[in-house]
Amino acid sequence: MSPTSIDRREFLATIAAAQGAFVLGFWLPLRADAQTKPGTVWYEEPATREVNAWIVIAPDDIVTIRIAQTELGQGVWTSNAMMVAEELQCDWSKVRPQYASANRDAREKAPEWTLNVPGNGAQDPKGGGVPTFGNRDRVGVSGIPDSLYRRMRTNAASSVKDGRYYLQLAGAEARERLLLAAAAMWNVPVSQLAAKNSVITHAGSGRKTTYGAIAQRAAETPHPHPETITIKSPDQWTLMGTEQKNLDVPSKVTGQAIYGIDVRLPGMKWAAVKTCPVYGGDVKRYDFEAIRHMPGVRFAVQFPIPDPALTRGRIFSGGVAVIADSWYQAKTAIDKLPIEWDIPPVNAAFTSANMRESLLTALDRPGTVRASQGDVDAAFTNATRIVEATYSTPFLPRARMEPGNATVLVTNERVDIWIGDQSPQETRFSASRITGIPETNVHLHLCHLGGGFGRNGNGPQAEHAIMIANAHRGTPIHMLWTREEDFIGTTYRAMGVAHLKAALDADGWPIAMDVRTAMQEGGFGPEASFHVTSRYHVPNYRYSNHTTNFHVPVGTRRGVGQAAHEFYRESFMDELARAAGKDPYRYRRELLARTNLPYKQDMITALDMAAEMSGWSTPLPKGTARAIALEERGAEGDGMATISAMVHTVSISRDGKVKLERVDVAHETGFGLVNPLSVKKQIEGQITWFYNDAMHQACTIKDGRIVENNFHVFPLSRINEDPPVINIRFFPTKHWLVGMGHDRATSVQSAIGDAIFQITGKRFRDLPYAKHDLRWT
Amino acid sequence: MAFELVVNGTRHTIDADPQTPLLWVIRDQVGLTGTKFSCGIGQCGACTLHVDGRAVRSCSVPAASAIGKPVMTIEGLSADGSHPIQIAWKELDAPQCGYCQSGMIMSTLALLRARPNPTDADIDAQITNACRCSTYHRIRQAIHRAAELMKA
Numbered sequence: 001m002s003p004t005s006i007d008r009r010e011f012l013a014t015i016a017a018a019q020g021a022f023v024l025g026f027w028l029p030l031r032a033d034a035q036t037k038p039g040t041v042w043y044e045e046p047a048t049r050e051v052n053a054w055i056v057i058a059p060d061d062i063v064t065i066r067i068a069q070t071e072l073g074q075g076v077w078t079s080n081a082m083m084v085a086e087e088l089q090c091d092w093s094k095v096r097p098q099y100a101s102a103n104r105d106a107r108e109k110a111p112e113w114t115l116n117v118p119g120n121g122a123q124d125p126k127g128g129g130v131p132t133f134g135n136r137d138r139v140g141v142s143g144i145p146d147s148l149y150r151r152m153r154t155n156a157a158s159s160v161k162d163g164r165y166y167l168q169l170a171g172a173e174a175r176e177r178l179l180l181a182a183a184a185m186w187n188v189p190v191s192q193l194a195a196k197n198s199v200i201t202h203a204g205s206g207r208k209t210t211y212g213a214i215a216q217r218a219a220e221t222p223h224p225h226p227e228t229i230t231i232k233s234p235d236q237w238t239l240m241g242t243e244q245k246n247l248d249v250p251s252k253v254t255g256q257a258i259y260g261i262d263v264r265l266p267g268m269k270w271a272a273v274k275t276c277p278v279y280g281g282d283v284k285r286y287d288f289e290a291i292r293h294m295p296g297v298r299f300a301v302q303f304p305i306p307d308p309a310l311t312r313g314r315i316f317s318g319g320v321a322v323i324a325d326s327w328y329q330a331k332t333a334i335d336k337l338p339i340e341w342d343i344p345p346v347n348a349a350f351t352s353a354n355m356r357e358s359l360l361t362a363l364d365r366p367g368t369v370r371a372s373q374g375d376v377d378a379a380f381t382n383a384t385r386i387v388e389a390t391y392s393t394p395f396l397p398r399a400r401m402e403p404g405n406a407t408v409l410v411t412n413e414r415v416d417i418w419i420g421d422q423s424p425q426e427t428r429f430s431a432s433r434i435t436g437i438p439e440t441n442v443h444l445h446l447c448h449l450g451g452g453f454g455r456n457g458n459g460p461q462a463e464h465a466i467m468i469a470n471a472h473r474g475t476p477i478h479m480l481w482t483r484e485e486d487f488i489g490t491t492y493r494a495m496g497v498a499h500l501k502a503a504l505d506a507d508g509w510p511i512a513m514d515v516r517t518a519m520q521e522g523g524f525g526p527e528a529s530f531h532v533t534s535r536y537h538v539p540n541y542r543y544s545n546h547t548t549n550f551h552v553p554v555g556t557r558r559g560v561g562q563a564a565h566e567f568y569r570e571s572f573m574d575e576l577a578r579a580a581g582k583d584p585y586r587y588r589r590e591l592l593a594r595t596n597l598p599y600k601q602d603m604i605t606a607l608d609m610a611a612e613m614s615g616w617s618t619p620l621p622k623g624t625a626r627a628i629a630l631e632e633r634g635a636e637g638d639g640m641a642t643i644s645a646m647v648h649t650v651s652i653s654r655d656g657k658v659k660l661e662r663v664d665v666a667h668e669t670g671f672g673l674v675n676p677l678s679v680k681k682q683i684e685g686q687i688t689w690f691y692n693d694a695m696h697q698a699c700t701i702k703d704g705r706i707v708e709n710n711f712h713v714f715p716l717s718r719i720n721e722d723p724p725v726i727n728i729r730f731f732p733t734k735h736w737l738v739g740m741g742h743d744r745a746t747s748v749q750s751a752i753g754d755a756i757f758q759i760t761g762k763r764f765r766d767l768p769y770a771k772h773d774l775r776w777t
Numbered sequence: 778m779a780f781e782l783v784v785n786g787t788r789h790t791i792d793a794d795p796q797t798p799l800l801w802v803i804r805d806q807v808g809l810t811g812t813k814f815s816c817g818i819g820q821c822g823a824c825t826l827h828v829d830g831r832a833v834r835s836c837s838v839p840a841a842s843a844i845g846k847p848v849m850t851i852e853g854l855s856a857d858g859s860h861p862i863q864i865a866w867k868e869l870d871a872p873q874c875g876y877c878q879s880g881m882i883m884s885t886l887a888l889l890r891a892r893p894n895p896t897d898a899d900i901d902a903q904i905t906n907a908c909r910c911s912t913y914h915r916i917r918q919a920i921h922r923a924a925e926l927m928k929a
Contacts, residue, residue, distance in 0.1 A: 073874030073910045245870040252875030253863040255811015255851035259876060262810040295794065326793070328801040401815045401823055401876040401909045450813070450876030451909045483816045677870060681915065685873060688911035711820035711907065720901035722913035 040258050041071075041248075042418070042445040043101035049219040051177060053100075053108070053148055054084055054170040057215035061198050063090045066100035068149035069159040070422055071248055072400075072452035073685075074741045075678035076159045078246045082674055083164055086239045087171030087231060090211055091198040097247055099446040100149050102424035106439065108148040113173065113226035114166040115146065122640040122735045125671045126233045128165025144425060154422040154452065155556065157739025160674050161640065168231035174218070176229060181217035182209055234672035243677035248448065260420040260447040261480060263407045269298060270327035271468050271479040272334045275319030275488055276341045278704040279551045280305070282318035284342040291337050296329030297322060300337070301471045306463040310430040313522065314491060314553035316460050321468045327480050347551040348704040352495075355701060356392060358548045359497040359518040367516065367546035370531040374540030379512030383503030387579045389572055391500070392766040393564040394698035395706075396493040398557055399714065402450020403486040404461030408469035409476040414441035415469075416476075419462055420449030427462045434466045453558040453742075459489035487709035491555025492699065494523030498568040502538070508580020509591070512540035517565065520550040525561015529569050532636035535603075536573060537594035551704065558689065562633060562743035567694075570629035570750035571765065574757070584754065585611045585628045592630075598638040602668055602733045603630055606645035609666035613727055614647035623776075624651040624661065625758035629747030633738050640738040643668050644683075646747045650755035656774035658695060658752060662725040663687050667744070669730045670737040679740060680728050686745035687726060692717040694749040695770045780844055784809065785853030795841035799833070800824045802840040803850060811851035811879045815907075822906030825880035826850045832887035851879035854886070861926035862886060862919075869919040873910035881906045885920050889927055895920060 046056040046064065056064040065084050071077035077097045085095055119127025151162060175195055182200045183190035186207055194201050198211040223229070234241065251257040276282055288300040301321045308315055320339055324330035380386065407418040408431075415431045424444050432439040465479035481489055496519040503512040515530050526545040534541045557563070577587035585607060592603050607630060614626055626649050634641030649662040665683055673679050696715040700707045708714040749767065757763045760776040779792050784807050791806045803809050803826065812835060815823035819837035826835050829846040854860045858867065862882050865871075872878045881904070888895055888903045895903070900920055908916070 071874075073872075075873070245867070246872070248875065249867055249870055249872050250858050252872040252878050253866045253882060254854070254856060254858050255809070255879045256856075257875055258810075259813075261814065264808075264810075326797075326801065326805050328797050328805075399909060401821065401874065401907070402813070403815065449874065450815075451874045453909070480814075483818070681870065681873060681912070684914040685911040688913055689909075692911070710818055711816045712818060716821065716907040716909065717911065717913075718901075718907060719904045719913040719917060722911065722917065724897065726914055 041448060042099050044098065049216060051174040051215060051218050052111070052170055053104070054167070055088065055174045057211045059212045061091060061094050061210055061212035063088070063095050063198070063211070064098050065095055067097045068100040068105065068152045069154040069163070070420060070446060070449055070452070072154065072420070072422070072449035074159070074452070074682065075246050075675060076154065077248045078244055079160050079675045079678055080163060080167055081247060082240055082244060083160070083167035084171040086237060087168045088175050089195045089197070092239060092244070094198065095247065100152065102152055102428060102444040102446065103440070105147045105149045105152050106144055106425060106428065110146045110148055110150055111226070113229060114150070114169055116227070118165055118231060123638065125235070127736070152424045157741035157743070161737065161739050164674070165231060169229060172229045172231055173223060173226055177218040177221050177223050178211055178214055180223065181214050181221045184221065185209070185214070185217060237672060240674050241672050241676070244675050245677065258447050259402055259450050260407070260418060261402055261405050261450070263418040263447065263478065265407065265409070265476040268407065268476040268478055269323045269325065270330050271321040271323045271465070271477050272327060272330035273319050273321045273464055273479065273481065273485055274334050274337070274339060275485065276317035276343060277488060277706070278341070278343045278347050279317055279553060280315045280347045281341050281343040283320055284340040286320050286337055286339040288337070291322065291333040294329070294333040294336070296325035297333045298325070299323050299472065301468045303464065303467040306460040307433065310433060310463055311460050311553070314555070315551065316553060317488065321464070321479065323468070323472070323477065327478070331482060343704070350551060350701050350704045352394070352700040352702070355495060355550055356497065359495065360390070362518040362546040362548045363497065363499050363516045365546060367544035368526070369542065369544045370527055371533055371541055371543040373533065373542075374512070376512045376514050376540045376542045379540040380503045382511065384506045385504045385579065386501065387504060387576055388499065388501040389575055389765055390497060391568045391571060392497045393495065393567065394700065394767060395495045395552060396557055396693060396697055397487055397490045397699055398451070398453040399487070399490070399716070400449070400451025400453055403481045403483055404459060404489050405478065405480040406462045406465035407476060407478040408465045410435050410437070410466070410469045410473045412473060413437070414443060415466070416443045416445065417462065417466070418445045418447060420447045421462065422449070422452055430463050431466050434463065435470045454491070454556045459491055461489060483711070484709045487699070487706050487714070491553045491557070493557035493563065494519035494554040496523070496564045500568060500572040502572070502576055504576065504580060508582055510536070510538040510576060513538045513542070515543045516546060517568065518546040518548065520552070520554060521547045523547070523554050524556045525565070528561025529565035533597070535569070535595070535597065535630070535632060535635055536588065536591035552701070558742045559746055560742065563690070563693070563746050566629070566631060566746040567749040567767070570747060571753050574627065574750060574754040575763070578757070585616055588628070588630060597635055599635050599641050599643060599733070599735070602643045603632060603635060603645070605731055606630065606643050606666045606668065609729060609731060610645040610647045610664050613664035613666065613729060614649065614662070616647065620649070623653065623759055624649065625755040627751035627754035627758070629750050631744055631747055633743055640736050642737045642740050643733070644744055646745065646751070648748055648751035648755070650752055652756065652759045652774055652776065654776060658769065658774060660691055660721070660723040660748070660752070663723050663727070665726065665728040667728065667730055667740070668733040668737070670733050670735055673730070676730065682741050683728055683744050684726055686742075687748060688717050688722050690745045690748040691721060694752050694767055696768050698768050780841070782807065782840065782843055782848055784848045785850060791840065793840065795844070796839045798836050799826070799828070799838050799840045799843050799848070800835035803835060803848070809850050809852050813876055813879060815876070820907070821877070822880045822884060823877045825883040825906060827883060827887065830890070832884050851882060854882065862889070862923040865919040865923035865926055868922060869915045871912055871915040871919045873912050877906055877908045881908065881916060885923060888920070889924055893928065894924055
């Protein structure tokens, strides 16, 4: 069978026969339950009729819950399922998540009853919060208004926040219809029935039935007034709010979980790529003849810079793919492939040093003013003391463990893509644009992701694979980046600088503050942490953003704006407290207390609790210090917010070795955390993530290229750098959270800086700290 | 050139260049995908498996080096998750994205064979695999728990 002339139907039949694992859309509606290969997670046509778009109940009571976000370690596979199961009142042990169909999401409209957000916003426990993506704009790249699952993107720590009310509604609607079906079967009023653990009971007669037994009737029983269905408020939760282990963990300890990289198709060929190491560069020429003879090599494909319309305006690089029977053969060959690059000289001229200079210069040019209160300039003339500091943060990649990859089959009729993806609808849009095949015929088969850490952390992996597969229609192509290519293919958190300047009165309290931050045009989160108003009271306040233009594609790396900006803000608060001769905890506390911020009491509670947990005032051995910081998102308004505070206990040996000894975390729950275990895990992980950022990580630019492009030069913290003690305590608050999967533990950065200052007397304001001389005597 | 490998107790005839890294032979020829590729230079440990009872970073050793020696991958530990290390991992809910965990578990197996009662210092010294989700806090607890379970 020639892999390049494979017949579509023959191919599908071959897949089904060889693996019994693939149900491709409506083409082969095999009985999914009997066919599934262990570990596969993508959407399959159900063997029995679904109750609604989220829920399929099989005769054996197994409940399949469709998940519209991608599991990449944040626990969404479990928390989304919990929100549905809470209302469905099914047996949790029989819940099996599966990815929702991106094609159905595009094809079908959301049920009317899921569209109205209940309650009165963020401060109503019976409310649903306000989904960020409730009203989306067209086209393709931004999603589809009122599509079946509302949003299939996985980003902004918003899966729980945005999905909660309509996932609860989906569970409630199904439960009500199961009850209606049983009532009709027994000819009793539905009000006499109760549902619990997948069993429906009629109290009067003692009759019982199971969800599995009644599900097909329920599927045929519409709800007469679905708009009247309400969801449980947190005081009624029984499953939500309890610690539940992640449902995907069993498959992840046996090696059975299927990530994109694990997809295998009959006749599949592998592609390794090399793209121009300077962004914006392209291939001038390459010599395939030099490698044509190498083992397994089939062909080469040159591909252009992915259309910026498909990559949100970001300019990546053009490149060459070598396709071979195995990936290692393709990779070995492409390493020997002579390629001459066409590199824009202006891009090749960038270095970290000249980029930093450029950002510092930008600080002195007019910027975008995002807050302006009082008369800052006048207040500075009345200062007893002026404190100012300049901080900087480097370019940082996501560097997720699974390198970018996608498996794509293009035929003249349709496109099939197997991928771990945080933006499935955008990938379908890309596939349609690249191949000219209508979006309705682009089918995605979603896999788990080996880490995400930022929407489209994937970069143009899908676009590369689609371009390659489109050049050889009929052959399934699995494109896999090397680690080095992954460093080129990702987007970066923008390099940043900040200048903070404060006027203090005679008692050391700030009377004016001028904050300027700079990052390149298109950098994400410029408003974070400083906009609208100062989190710490100051009567005269100005905040402005300043930009310049660089060639590095930037994106939403974990923490987005907060990660760098809370480092700037909290570091500066430590410096002000020390300049004022005051305790950094009490200094912060007093300045929060003087504000009118809606959640100031929650912020004070967080600081008090973290300080108390840490034994803030108790003595520490020489060479060990504590530092505290506030973490907030949304504190400037009365919408959703997430607030925490941490105290970090840090030791530094005389020869300059830093150890994060202990972290005390006070974190709000809002009205309720859906899965507190998942939240704990996210906090634990983010502590060492930001320790890693603070101490080690930086990507520098030389001759326009990313210098640190594999793990021998881009260091990852290991278990020896994980703090031995992490104490996490939650406190209730009266609003809904905005999410917590990406901007917690940013405090590690400022805290280590202040601990270094306390122990060594040296103040370093540019990350990472490990590049500095931290020795002391 | 064909050669033979014994993987998880099963003999496989491999039709590949014996200089191919063991990782790719295991994933592509043997067809076991639990062992992961991440850095390709032996730095991160996602590709850790056992050759002759020793933990090996399989992206950086040729398949030829495993000829005549038993190879064990994550799939060989137990398919149903009943090995004490897997049980401990599930008890602690250790994985997040899970991509590094096969390697992490195989490194732990090597550690516990050498040191059935590992100290935290042993763990720091011997478990050098990278986890980008930084699940280390639970991994450390899971290693101690696995040590208990393996003695039971």
